[in-house]
Amino acid sequence: MSITRCISALLAAGFLAAGLAGCASATAGTAPSGSTNASAGGTKATVGTVTVYAAASLKSTFTEIAAEFEAAHPGTKVTLNFAGSSDLVAQITQGAPADVFASADTKNMAKLSDARLIDRTPTNFATNVLEIAVPPTNPASITSFTDLAKPGVKVVVCAPQVPCGSAAEKVEKVMGTTLKPVSEESSVADVLSKVISGEADAGLVYATDVKAAGDKVKGIEFSESRQAVNTYPIATVDSSKNKDLANTFIAMVTGSEGKKVLAHAGFGTP
Known part of the structure; x- marks a missing residue:
């Protein structure tokens, strides 16, 4: 073989080796769609x-937790849908x-569990109690729960099938007081909105909603609310196409990060 041919062959072999090495490096550094990557904390989450679907009263907390989750797991996206729990169950x-x-x-979680639409046993992660919200x-001049039943008082509550409405009914029975609301709403957020807008003299919402509203409303606590404590459960939906990621999100909600956010918002522990 001539010197020229030998040099050409060596150059070709060198380029081939470099190309193969580059391909191998690119392959090792690229995770295919739907693969798992380790987060900073060592927990694996599927990219995607x-x-x-969360109760309306969780809007501020879950929005914050979702942002933390996306930051902890690059490449993931959390899509949030808030509404009354009964509406979400129907959806x-x-x-x-x-x-x-x-x-x-x-109660609403049990509807999905009974229909076998939940993947695993739900985990209780928070509690909440009712509070009276007024402008x-x-x-x-509302000062107590019984004031809500006074003639002429425009009070707004959640519909009975909604958790905050069911809790209100429990308090009514405990107090022996029957309310005559001017409106029954499909979510606690709608009740709060009517109070803020001045359409209602008072509304029965959660203590966390009053806190989140700041100076837009005034909160009036009543001891009887402890007779109707609502417990919040969370679970992966059985039809989920991304259960690994769903379970990882639930782990954040029920873990130290989620507990910190929930406690700051005024939620209790189950």
């Missing part, structure tokens, strides 16, 4: 999107693409 039952469901009571000026 997790869709969370999931009808085939809505939810990965995680967080309810404001155990800052408190035009109806």
Whole structure:
């Protein structure tokens, strides 16, 4: 073989080796879609999107937890859908693409469990109690639960099938007081909105909602609310296409990060 041919062959072999090495390096550094990556904390989460259906009273806390989750697991996306728990149950039952469901009571979660639409036993992660929300000026001079039943008082509550409405009914029975609301709403957020807008003299919402509203409303606590404590469960939906990611999100909600966010918002522990 001539010197020229020998040099050409060596150069070709060198380029081939470099190319193969480059391919191997690129392959090792690229994770295929749907693969698992280790987070900073060592927990593995599948890259992708997790869709969370959560009770309206969890909006501020779950929005914060979702942001922390995305930061801890690069490449993931949390899609949030907030509504009354009973509405969310209806949506999931009808085939809505939810990965995680967080309810404001155990009753609505049981509906999905009984229908075998939940992957595992739900985990209770928080508690909440009712509080009376009134406009800052408190035009109806509300000071107690029984004041809500006074003639002329425009009170708004959640519908009975909604957790906050069911809790209100329990308190009514304990107090022997029957309320005559001017409106029954499908979520606690809607009740709070009517109080803030001045459409109602008072509304029965959760203590966490009053705290989140700041100076937009005034909160009035009443001891009887402890007779109707709502427990919040969370679970992976059985039809989820990304159960690993769903379970990892639930682990954050029930872990130290989630507990810190929930406690700051005023939620109790189960």
